[in-house]
Structures are given as structure tokens and as C-alpha cells.
Amino acid sequence: MITDSLTTQNNSPGDTSPLSLRTIISHNTLKSGVQEQACYVLLDISPNRDLPTSRLPLNLCLVLDKSTSMQGLRLQQVKEATHQIIDYLQPNDTFSLVVFSDRAEVLLPGQKNIDKPLAKSVVSTTQPSGGTEMLQGLLAGLKEIQGNRSDDSVNHMILLTDGQTYGDEDDCLAQAEWAGRSQVSISTMGIGADWNEDLLDAMANASGGVSTYIDFPRKIVDAFKATITELSTIVAREIILTVTPSEGLTLQEAFQITPHIRRLDISGSKAILGPLGNTGRKTIVMEFRIKTIPESGVKRLARFTVEGDVPTQAKQQSWAWTEVKATISSDAEVPPSIPPVIITTLGKLAIFKMQEKAMEDLEKGNIIAATSRLETMATRLLNLGETELARAALLEAGRLSRTGNLSAEGKKKIRYGTRSLSILPKEIQHD
Amino acid sequence: MIKCPFCQTPHVDGTLFCSECGTYLLEDDQRGTDPLGTNEIGWVGDAAEDPNAAAALAPGSGPATINLTIGDKKRTIEIPLNKAVHMGRLDPASDVFPEIDLSDDDGLGKGVSRRHARILKREGTVVVEDLGSINGTFINGKRLAPYLPETLADGDHLQLGRLLLEVKLR
Numbered sequence: 001m002i003t004d005s006l007t008t009q010n011n012s013p014g015d016t017s018p019l020s021l022r023t024i025i026s027h028n029t030l031k032s033g034v035q036e037q038a039c040y041v042l043l044d045i046s047p048n049r050d051l052p053t054s055r056l057p058l059n060l061c062l063v064l065d066k067s068t069s070m071q072g073l074r075l076q077q078v079k080e081a082t083h084q085i086i087d088y089l090q091p092n093d094t095f096s097l098v099v100f101s102d103r104a105e106v107l108l109p110g111q112k113n114i115d116k117p118l119a120k121s122v123v124s125t126t127q128p129s130g131g132t133e134m135l136q137g138l139l140a141g142l143k144e145i146q147g148n149r150s151d152d153s154v155n156h157m158i159l160l161t162d163g164q165t166y167g168d169e170d171d172c173l174a175q176a177e178w179a180g181r182s183q184v185s186i187s188t189m190g191i192g193a194d195w196n197e198d199l200l201d202a203m204a205n206a207s208g209g210v211s212t213y214i215d216f217p218r219k220i221v222d223a224f225k226a227t228i229t230e231l232s233t234i235v236a237r238e239i240i241l242t243v244t245p246s247e248g249l250t251l252q253e254a255f256q257i258t259p260h261i262r263r264l265d266i267s268g269s270k271a272i273l274g275p276l277g278n279t280g281r282k283t284i285v286m287e288f289r290i291k292t293i294p295e296s297g298v299k300r301l302a303r304f305t306v307e308g309d310v311p312t313q314a315k316q317q318s319w320a321w322t323e324v325k326a327t328i329s330s331d332a333e334v335p336p337s338i339p340p341v342i343i344t345t346l347g348k349l350a351i352f353k354m355q356e357k358a359m360e361d362l363e364k365g366n367i368i369a370a371t372s373r374l375e376t377m378a379t380r381l382l383n384l385g386e387t388e389l390a391r392a393a394l395l396e397a398g399r400l401s402r403t404g405n406l407s408a409e410g411k412k413k414i415r416y417g418t419r420s421l422s423i424l425p426k427e428i429q430h431d
Numbered sequence: 432m433i434k435c436p437f438c439q440t441p442h443v444d445g446t447l448f449c450s451e452c453g454t455y456l457l458e459d460d461q462r463g464t465d466p467l468g469t470n471e472i473g474w475v476g477d478a479a480e481d482p483n484a485a486a487a488l489a490p491g492s493g494p495a496t497i498n499l500t501i502g503d504k505k506r507t508i509e510i511p512l513n514k515a516v517h518m519g520r521l522d523p524a525s526d527v528f529p530e531i532d533l534s535d536d537d538g539l540g541k542g543v544s545r546r547h548a549r550i551l552k553r554e555g556t557v558v559v560e561d562l563g564s565i566n567g568t569f570i571n572g573k574r575l576a577p578y579l580p581e582t583l584a585d586g587d588h589l590q591l592g593r594l595l596l597e598v599k600l601r
Contacts, residue, residue, distance in 0.1 A: 027445060035432075037444040103564040289443065337459055338447065340523035341454070347524050357451075373452075380453045383525045 018236065018310045020048050025301070026342045029327045032295035038252070039288050040342055041324050045273070045306055046236045048279040055232050056311055058093040059153040060085075061110065063141035064126075065161040066099040071128040074191055077217040081224035082123045086116050088228050093112060094153065096144035097123065100137030101130030110148035135166035135172050142175060145184050152311035154234050154275070155184040156209070158227055160220075161200075162191040169199050171317040176203035183309070185209040185239060185274060187227050193409040197416075205262065206354075208238060208274030213416035215409070227234060233277035236308035236318070241271045244303045245288060251302075252287040257345055261352045261419040276308065285345055296328045348421040351380050357417045362406065373403045374414075389417040455524035487572060493555035494585070494600035501596050502536040509601075515551040517562075518591060519544055542566035542592030548575075550583065557583045557600055566592035 026040035041381040064078055082097070089095055096110035097119070107122050108114070141157050147153050157179070165172065176186055186207040188200035190408035191214045204211035212223050243251050243266065253411065254271060258281060264271040273282050288301065305321040354377045374397035382391035396410040432441050433456060435449040442449065446456055497516070498509045510516050510530060510588065519529040521540045527545045532538075544564040551558060558580035561568035568575045569590040575581050583599040 026447065031444070035444055038442070038446045040447065147572040336445075338457065340528075341519075343447065343523040344526055346447050347455065347526065349452075350450075353450065354453050376452050385526065 010166065014274050017316045017320040018048050018312075019239075019306055019308050019320040020046050021320050022046075022305065022308060023304070023322055023324050024339055024342060025324045025326060026338050027326060027336050029329050029336070030290065032293055032328045032330050034292045035188070037290050039290060039301070039326070040346060041286045041288065041302065042257075042342060042345060043284045043286045043304055044239075044281060045239060045241075045276065047276060047278050048203040049154070054312060055090070055401035056154045056234060056237075057150065057154055058089070058095075058231055059110070059145055059148050059150070059155045060089075060093065060228075060231070061096040061098060061141045061157045063098045063100065063104075063137045063142045063157055063159045065101070065132055065134075065137070065163065066126055066128050067101045067130055067132045067163055068128050069132075069163055069194070070191075073217045073326060074220075075126065075128055077220040078160065079123050079126065081221040083120050084221060085224055085228055086114070086119050086123070088232075089114065089116070090163060094148045095119070096141070096148070098137055098140045098144065099126055100133065101128075102133050102136070103130075104136040104140035106140055106144065119257065132161060132163035132165050133157075133168060135175070138172055142179060142184065146182070149184075154231055154237060156231055157180075157184060157186045158189065158224065159186055159200075159203075160189040160191065161195055163194050164196050165199070169196070171201055172199060172431065173206065177206040180207035182271070186211065189214055189220075189223055189259050190412070193219065193407070195411065197412055205265075208272055210260070210274075215413070217290075230277055230280070233279055234275045235278045235312065236276040238272040238309045239276050239282060240307045241273055241284065242305040242307070243269050243271075244305070246300050247303060248291055248293055249301055250289050250291075252289050254284060254286045255349055255352075257283040257285050257349065261349060263356070283345075285342075285349060293328055295330050298325050299328050300325050313415045328342075347380075348384070351377055351384075354380070355414055359411075359415075360417065362400075367400060367404050371397050375399065377418075384421070386421070389414070389421075392417065438549065457524075493552055494557055496601045497557065498599035498601060499531070499596045500588075500599075501533070502541075502594055504536065506536060512550070512552045512557065515549045517546065517549045519547040519562075533591065536594060537592060538592075541557060541594040543594055546593075547591050551580075559589060560584045564591065 022044040024042040030037065030039060059215060061283050062082060091113040094110050094112050097108040098104055098106050108119055138159065145155050145157060179186055184207060186203055186209040188204045188209065188211040190200050191195060200211045214220055215221055245251055251266060254266045256262050256264055256273065276282060301324045303321060303323045307319045331403045354373055358370045361373060368384040374393050378390045378393040381393060392410055392413045396406050396414060400406055433444060433446065434441055435452065435454050435456060436447060437454040438452045440449055440451045442456065448455055459564040494512060496509050498507065499505045505599050516531060517529040518531040518533060519527060520534045520543055521528060521532040522545045525545060546562045548559055548561050548568045551563045559568065559570065560580040561575045561577045563577045570581055570583060571588050583598055587598045589596040589598050
């Protein structure tokens with residue numbers, strides 16, 4: 001994504017750092033004075049090319065909803081997807097399988113080198129029944145993962161549901177937070193329209209995992225496949241970013257842009273970015289505010305330190321750091337020349353943030369504000385060539401003004417659509 | 432402080448996008464393509480001579496590259512025709528990245544839209560398609576219907592808004 005000549009190379013401790021950092025700043029020159037001003041920094045984190053690509057052993061647990069609503073195509077597709085995961089496993093991977101409805105059942109306890117035909121037949125015998133109590137499944141799954149972890153294993157849970165869980169939301173979130181602290185990431189997946197996206201999102205975020213919206217059952221196989229492919233390329237299990245702004249600067253907000261857009265909790269100046277794959281990258285965009293700044297030539301604005309847990313690197317914490325600088329001058333360039341990659345990125349982020357605000361308006365009961373925000377959003381999406389998402393936003397704006405509510409499906413479509421804006425292809429590249 | 436031109440929300444200096452309505456705040460790129468007066472829209476090139484129709488009917492895979500001489504500055508570019516070539520004005524805020532950016536050829540002043548037209552090869556023939564531009568696309572003085580590709584031949588004069596481009600096919 002970042003190929004500009006404006007990039008600065010990383011400063012790592014020696015040549016051995018497994019992480020490579022690059023930054024792009026929006027304003028190369030800033031105006032000195034007392035007026036508050038904004039400035040943006042794009043930080044790109046990728047694994048060093050020289051890093052060994054040997055695959056870390058997986059410690060994977062599938063926690064699957066088998067409630068009555070999963071009957072038919074949904075459960076059938078889940079079984080098919082699980083079969084494909086089983087085929088993908090290597091002898092030193094640990095695999096366990098939990099199904100849940102009102103209670104949880106461990107169908108395959110965690111073990112290495114599983115008997116694949118036997119495991120598949122166990123999966124096939126699953127019958128739908130009962131309601132959805134997610135906490136039961138979550139607890140049983142975490143227990144399997146905890147009992148089978150090793151120093152170099154990638155510990156992960158895939159949690160799939162199609163319904164609301166009632167009364168145990170807070171406990172589920174607390175467990176996900178605990179999982180995150182114990183280096184177990186959770187991919188949460190919701191099928192259809194009736195699940196709680198706030199909860200699944202928060203659980204994935206808290207544990208360094210990803211939440212996925214599956215609108216049609218036939219997409220389950222792809223979602224599972226994407227997750228296992230991602231897991232098998234992990235080189236750093238946990239990436240932690242520390243931002244140290246120079247005096248006079250404050251970090252206003254930070255977002256992860258790739259692999260998908262999400263707001264980062266940067267309280268305490270540290271953000272947990274989750275695992276990093278050897279073909280993947282993490283792009284972060286940050287907005288800084290500068291209050292008073294005297295004319296001082298080239299000034300360091302902020303320093304970024306990235307720590308990664310890279311098991312292949314002699315079990316050491318590996319880290320890298322980089323800085324951004326700008327020239328502080330009384331005659332800064334007007335208008336400034338902003339790198340196109342910054343404008344494109346922030347343009348997409350602006351749409352994501354409007355979606356956040358529309359949902360906030362709605363929560364406060366301000367339907368008129370939410371409706372007009374969705375309409376403006378649709379216009380911006382059309383400008384980007386995102387016609388399908390624009391249509392969804394317009395449809396929901398109409399529904400909102402008529403009924404005072406969004407459809408459960410439309411709400412998910414907009415939420416998960418806007419966060420994927422950073423990876424959707426550009427219209428102009430079609431043909 | 433700066434103000435969003437669309438919703439009037441105030442922002443601190445240096446802010447790039449309005450947090451309320453998502454508008455790009457750097458004035459320079461705010462201007463859209465203004466419609467030209469109707470008396471200005473006509474053909475500005477030389478009177479159409481005999482367009483070389485034979486080139487379009489040439490056998491084989493057709494021309495491999497297109498060579499364009501653009502505007503008063505006679506800037507010349509050559510682009511391979513292995514995929515569609517978009518012409519317009521670069522606008523990162525709207526995610527418009529045309530292969531041929533006409534901003535520096537006074538594209539804005541001459542009424543070129545951000546997504547103006549595209550050139551592509553269809554069955555060995557080079558065609559140009561207007562992408563619903565405000566001020567239109569012309570071949571040798573004839574205005575194209577939007578989204579209806581027309582054959583482009585060697586030596587043709589192509590006009591986007593009031594910007595003239597001379598076409599050579601190789």
C-alpha cells in the first residue's frame with residue numbers, strides 16, 4: 001500500500017529485528033505559532049523479509065453453535081467448513097471441537113496428530129437442538145486451549161453463532177478479555193441477521209481476533225478457510241504499539257486501517273494490534289494535535305515503538321522503532337501538498353467514522369441526525385464507486401425515517417462494509 | 432480555525448476531512464468541473480478532415496499503443512493499450528486515479544471531469560467512451576453520446592471539454 005518516496009525507513013536495534021516499520025506524515029512543514037493544528041501519520045508494520053517462514057504449530061479450538069436455528073443449510077455448511085479445516089491440519093497442530101446450545105459439549109478433546117476420518121465422522125453426527133448460550137461454549141473452548149498450549153503455539157478459537165445469547169454478555173466479554181491477556185485470540189463469526197454484533201465485535205477486539213459477518217451460509221467455508229490460512233502464516237503472535245508524542249503534541253485518535261478498519265484503544269499510549277502474518281501488514285493512522293509550537297527548524301513529532309512476540313526468534317521479545325519529523329516554520333506551504341495515500345486513507349476512514357456517529361445518534365434517539373448522516377454517507381460511498389454499500393446506506397436511511405429503526409441485516413451490512421473499505425478494489429481498476 | 436464549506440462545522444487547522452459530513456477540507460480540491468457556456472462547448476480543433484477510417488479496419492490484433500499530444504503545451508504521452516486507459520483529473524479524495532491525469536494541462540479550466548472518458552481496445556479496434564462527463568467528449572468535432580463507445584482512428588482529434596488531444600496509434 002505504501003510505496004511513496006516519502007517513506008522513512010525503520011530504525012531497529014541492529015539488522016535483526018523481525019519487524020519493519022515505515023511512516024508517512026501528512027504535513028512535511030507545520031506552521032509555527034499558537035493556533036491549534038492537526039497532523040496525521042500513517043504507520044506501516046510488516047514482517048522483515050528475512051524472517052524464517054516456518055509455520056508455528058496451531059492450538060486451535062472450534063466452538064460452534066448447534067442451536068435449532070442452525071438447522072438445514074447453515075449447519076450443513078458449518079460441517080463442510082470444519083471438514084476442510086481438519087484436512088488442513090498438520091501432525092503437530094492441536095485441534096479441539098466444542099458444540100454448544102443451552103449447554104456445551106466437547107466433541108473432540110484437544111490433541112495433536114488427530115485421526116482425521118474419525119474426527120470428520122464425529123463432526124457429521126452433530127444434530128441441531130436447543131437455544132444459544134454462548135458462555136457455556138466459550139468456557140469449554142478456552143479450557144481446551146489452555147490445557148494444550150505450548151511455548152511456541154498459536155492459540156486460537158473460532159467461535160461461530162447465529163443467534164443472540166441472553167444474560168451472559170458481560171461474562172462472555174470478560175472471558176474474551178482474559179483470553180487476550182493469556183495470548184488466546186478469538187475469531188468471532190455471526191451468520192444471518194439475529195446475532196449481537198456489538199458483543200462479537202468487542203470479544204474479537206479484546207482478544208486480538210477478528211469478527212466476521214457471514215450473510216449467506218455458503219460463505220462459511222470461505223470464512224473458515226481465510227481464518228486458518230491467516231493463522232498458519234503468523235510470525236508474530238502479538239503486536240503492541242507504543243506511541244510517544246513529543247512535548248506540545250497529543251495523540252487525538254488512532255485507527256487500524258489494514259487488514260480492516262477499527263478504532264484503537266490507545267489509552268495509556270499502548271495499543272494491542274493482534275497477530276501478524278508473514279504476508280500481512282498492519283497499517284495504523286493517527287491524528288495528532290499540536291497546541292503551541294515555536295519556530296525551530298526540523299523537530300521530532302513522535303516516536304513509535306512496536307513490540308512483537310516472535311517465537312522463532314529465540315523466544316525473545318523483538319522490537320523496532322521509528323520517528324516522524326517535520327519542519328516548523330512561520331511560512332509553511334499553503335496549501336500543503338498532502339501525500340495521496342494519506343488523503344485516500346483518511347477519506348475512507350471518514351466514512352467509517354460517519355457510520356460510528358450515525359449509530360451513536362441512533363442510540364441517543366436522534367433519528368433525524370442519523371438519517372441525514374446515512375444519506376451523506378451514501379453520497380461519499382457513491383463518489384468512491386462503492387455502489388452496493390451506498391445503496392444499503394440509502395435503503396436504511398429511508399427505513400429509518402419511516403420506521404425509526406434500522407433492519408438488523410442492514411445495520412450489519414453497513415457496519416462490516418465500511419470497515420472493509422480499505423481493502424475493497426477501486427472502481428477505476430475494474431475492466 | 433477552518434470551516435467545513437458543506438456543513439459549517441469548525442475544525443482546527445490542518446484537518447483534512449470534516450468529522451461531521453466527511454467533506455475533504457483542502458480548498459484546492461474542492462472545485463468541481465464547472466459547466467462551460469453552451470457557446471463555448473463547440474469544437475475547438477481544426478475543421479474535421481477525412482478521418483482515416485482504414486486504420487480501424489486493420490487486420491490482426493490492432494494497434495499496441497496510443498500516442499497523445501495534449502493541449503496547447505503539446506505534452507506527448509504514449510500508453511500501451513493492454514487495458515482500459517482512463518482520462519480525467521486526479522482526485523485522491525474521491526479515489527479517482529486516472530491513468531492519464533489532465534490536471535496539469537489546465538484540465539479544470541478546460542472543463543475536464545474527474546472521470547471523463549476512457550480508451551480501450553475492442554476486437555482489435557480502439558474505441559473511446561465518454562463516462563458521463565459534464566462537458567462532453569468529441570471525435571473530430573462530433574460529440575459522443577455518454578457511455579456509447581466510438582471508434583478512434585490514427586490522426587483523429589479527440590476533445591475532452593475544451594481540451595484538445597491529437598491521436599496517433601501504433
